Amino acid sequence: MLLARVEEYAERVLRPAALKTDRDGVPEKTVRDLRALGLLEPLGGDDERRVHEILAGACLNTWLVWAQHARVVKLVPRSDILLGVAVSDVRRLPCGHVTAERDGDGWVFDGTVSWVSGWGLNEALVVAGVTGDRTVVTGLVPVGPGLTGTPLALAAAGGSRTARVRLDRVRAESVLDVTPLDEWLRADAAGTADAKPHHFGLARTVLRELAAEPAARQVAETWAPRVERLRQRAYAGGEVAERLRVRVEIGEVLSTLTRALVVVRAGRGLALDDTAQLHARSALFLLVQAQTTAVREAQLGSTQTAGE
Template sequence: MPAARLAHPVPATALRAAVAGPAADADAADAHPLVAAAAAYAAERLRPAALTTDAVGVTAEQIDDLADLGLLNHLAGERYGGAALGRAEDRRIHEHVSSACLNTWLVWAQHAPLARRVESALVDPPPPGGVIDALLRGRILAGAGLSDVRRYPQRYVAARSVGEGWRLTGTVSWVSGWGLNQAMLVAGVDAERERVVLALVPIDDRFTAQPIALTAVAGSRTARVRLEEVVVPSDLVLDVQPLERWRRADRESAVDAKPHLFGFAAHVLAELAQEPAQAARDVVAAWTPRVRDLRARAYALADAEDAEARFAERLEVRIASGEALTTLARALLIVRAGRGLEREDSAQYCVRSAHFLLVQAQTESVRAAWLERLQGR
C-alpha cells in the first residue's frame, strides 16, 4: 500500500466531545491561529511523509518547520516570543501532530513542555544568547533524559555536588531526536541525600550516544546516551528536590491518557473509514463513540480538582485507551489481509505504533494495571 494511504486529513469532527468540558475546549481550540497552522502543517506535510519518516528518520528540515510555526516555544511567555498557549490548545496540537506522524510527535513532544517548565523554574531572566534563553525563544531543540529516575537505585544518572554546580555521570536510557537536539534536560539523582537534580545541559563531546534499533517509532532517532563526568554550572540547574516528591509528581503525570493517544486513535479510525469493506466502516461506527467518551473522561479527570484522589479512575481510562488503540490497529491489519504486513503499508505502522504507546511513559502503577488486566481479573 503506498504512503499516500496516510495523506488523508483526519476530520476535525472525528472525536468531537458531545458535552461541554475539557475535551470540548480542545475541539474549540482549532479556532486558535497557531493550532490551525499546526493542523494544516500536520495534514499537508507530516502525514504524506509519515511512512518515509518512519523509515529514514525525522529530519532537521521538519524541526525547522516546527520552529518556524512557533511550536518549539508555544508554551513560553510573550517576553520570549512564545504564544503562552493554554492546556486546551496544547492538547489539540498534540492530537494533530501525533495523528499525522508519531515519529515527529515523539521528537517534538520531548521538547514541547520544556519551555514552560524551564520558564517557571527561573528566578531571574536568563542571559541573552545562552542555552536557556535559546530554548525559551524556540531557537533550539532539546531532548529529555528524565525517566531513569524511575529506575533508581538499580540504574540512574548520578548527580554529585561540586563547588558551584553538579557533576552528572551515567546513562540515559532513551533520548529521542538525537542528532537534532542541541541541549538535553537531564534528571540526575544525588544518592547521598536522595534528591533529584534537574539541569539543562548543552550537548557537546562530553556525551556519547548509541543508536537504538527500534521496531516501533524507528524514525524518532532514539539513542542511549552516556554522560561522563559532565559538570553543570549552578545557573543551568533548574531544580533540586526530594526524590519522593519527584516520584509522586511523576506517578501523577504518567497515569493519564494523554492527547497523543487520541490523536493516533483518530488517525487509525480515519484509515479504517477509507476501507471499501463495510465491516471496516462498522468498526468505525462502533468505536468512534467509545474513543470519544474515553477522551472526554481522560481530559476531565486530569483537570479535576480532586484528580489525585481519582488516580484509579484515571489509570482505568489510560488502560482502556491503550486497549482501544491496539484493537483498532488490529482491525486495520485484518481488513488489509496480507498486504497490511508489507513495509510500505500503513497498517503495520499503526500496529507497531499502537503497541509502542502501550509502554511509552510507563510507570510501575501502569505496568501493574496492564498485567492485572491481562490476567483477566
C-alpha cells in the same frame, strides 16, 4: 490560527511522509518547520493538547521528538533550540540511574540515559540525576563533549532518533529544579497515569483509515463513540485510579483498532509501505511509553481479568 496552521502542515507534509520518516528518521527540516510554526515556544491549555493530537495522528515519530521539547520548554529560559529529555531513569533507582554530584558552585551529571528521543537534532538535554542523599537535581546540559549517543534499533517509533546516551561527568549549564526523591516520584506517578492527547490523535487516524475501507466502515462507526467517551474522561481528570483505568483502556482500544486495520487490509497491511503495520507498531509503542510500575501492573491486571 495556530491550530489551523499546524493542522494544514500535518496534512500536507507530515502525514504523507510518515512511512518514510519512520524508516529514515525525523529530518532536520522538520525541526525548522516546527520552529517556523511557533511550536518550539511554550504552549499551554487546549492549544497544546490539540497540537499533541494533531502531530501524533499525522506522524508519531515527529510527535515524539517534539513532545520531549514541549514537556520541558517551560523550564528553560530559551526556545530557539530543540530540547531533549533525559529524566525517566530516576524511576530505575537504585540501579541504572544518572547521578548528580556537587562540584563547586554547580552540579555534575554522570551515568547512562536509557532513552533520549531526537538525538542528533537536540542541542541540549534536560537531565535528572539523583544525589547520595536522595534528592533529584534537574539541569540543562548542552549536547557536546562528554555526551556519547548510541542509536537504538526500535521496532516501533524507529524514526524518532532515539538513543542511549552516556554522560561522562558533564557539568550542568544551569539548574532547573531540586526536589526530594519521594516528592519527584509521586509527581511522576501522577503524571504518567494519564491517557494523553497522543493516544487520541493516533486513535482518530486509525478510525479515519478504517472508515475509508468499505469492509470496516461499521467497525469505525461502532468504535468512534467509545474513543470519544474515553477522551472526555481523560481530559476531565479525576483521581489517579480513574485516570489509570482510562490509560489502560485506550491502550487496549488502540490495539484492537490497529489490529482491525491490519485485518481489513489483509496481507498488504503488513507491507512496509502500508500504514496499517505502522499504526499497529505505534500502538505497541504507546503501551510502554512512559510506563511506570503502576501502569504496567494495571495493564497486566486488565489482561489477566480479560482471560478469566
